[in-house]
Amino acid sequence: MKSNSPPPRTVSSFHFRRIYKQTQKTHPPFLGRAIEIMLFFSYFKDLVGREVTVELKNDLAIRGTLHSVDQYLNIKLENTRVVDQDKYPHMLSVRNCFIRGSVVRYVQLPPDGVDIELLHDATRREARGG
Amino acid sequence: MSWAGPEDIYLSTSLASYLDRKLLVLLRDGRKLMGTLRSFDQFANAVLEGACERVIVGDLYCDIPLGLYVIRGENVVLIGELDLEREELPPHMTRVSVAEIRRAQKAEREETDLKVLEYNGEKFVVHGSSEKAFILRGDSYLGYFFPHFSFFSSVHIC
Numbered sequence: 001m002k003s004n005s006p007p008p009r010t011v012s013s014f015h016f017r018r019i020y021k022q023t024q025k026t027h028p029p030f031l032g033r034a035i036e037i038m039l040f041f042s043y044f045k046d047l048v049g050r051e052v053t054v055e056l057k058n059d060l061a062i063r064g065t066l067h068s069v070d071q072y073l074n075i076k077l078e079n080t081r082v083v084d085q086d087k088y089p090h091m092l093s094v095r096n097c098f099i100r101g102s103v104v105r106y107v108q109l110p111p112d113g114v115d116i117e118l119l120h121d122a123t124r125r126e127a128r129g130g
Numbered sequence: 131m132s133w134a135g136p137e138d139i140y141l142s143t144s145l146a147s148y149l150d151r152k153l154l155v156l157l158r159d160g161r162k163l164m165g166t167l168r169s170f171d172q173f174a175n176a177v178l179e180g181a182c183e184r185v186i187v188g189d190l191y192c193d194i195p196l197g198l199y200v201i202r203g204e205n206v207v208l209i210g211e212l213d214l215e216r217e218e219l220p221p222h223m224t225r226v227s228v229a230e231i232r233r234a235q236k237a238e239r240e241e242t243d244l245k246v247l248e249y250n251g252e253k254f255v256v257h258g259s260s261e262k263a264f265i266l267r268g269d270s271y272l273g274y275f276f277p278h279f280s281f282f283s284s285v286h287i288c
Binding site: 060067089097098100101 | 144145148154156158162174180184186203204206207208209210211212213214216217218219220224272
């Protein structure tokens with residue numbers, strides 16, 4: 001049986017855990033929302049400043065720097081450019097945007113932006129009720 | 131949407147930094163509204179002053195003035211800040227009148243609208259563009275065909 005000791009803490013994992021604990025205090029889950037939402041909120045807060053591509057349910061894909069995220073997973077992007085610019089001419093001069101969380105299909109992250117073990121660990125803790 | 135203190139405006143995801151700016155709002159039904167944001171709330175409901183709808187069909191566009199608009203947040207897809215220094219649209223696009231853009235919209239719609247074809251005395255509903263069409267008889271799906279490759283003895287469009 002694998003031992004249940006927590007994985008060694010790296011610098012980034014410490015940072016994420018601090019944000020995660022902070023988020024639990026400042027944003028307590030309210031009626032109807034699962035406590036697991038806080039995990040992704042904290043995770044996105046850790047990703048602020050990275051370049052992401054947000055694909056929306058209406059098939060529009062926008063690349064930009066993650067400026068901020070909130071408890072509804074609304075996303076604010078800076079320095080945006082649309083992936084298929086010719087198909088969406090109206091977006092030409094939009095450089096910053098606010099994207100409502102409910103219309104996001106995917107958030108494409110940089111490959112080195114994902115610490116899989118960290119997420120697994122946090123999810124396991126959530127599932128355990130921690 | 132988080133409620134932030136005055137100094138947090140630059141960091142949080144609230145729409146406060148967009149107040150009194152000219153914005154492009156994309157709605158779920160595909161409409162594009164432009165206007166000045168005057169008010170918002172936690173559901174992304176918004177009040178746009180001097181709103182106009184920008185209708186784009188191919189290379190044609192038209193701005194239809196709407197006035198003061200209150201948008202329900204659930205219909206909002208994206209709120210983008212328009213950079214006044216940049217061109218809002220590519221230069222090859224031409225501005226046309228409301229009547230003409232409506233005509234262009236109608237033509238675009240008819241391309242993909244349902245058409246009823248009569249063949250061998252039977253009526254079929256054909257859905258799709260001139261590239262690929264689906265044949266339906268009542269509730270059943272009979273198949274698809276490519277109109278420019280198909281041969282019909284007589285086709286009547288009802």
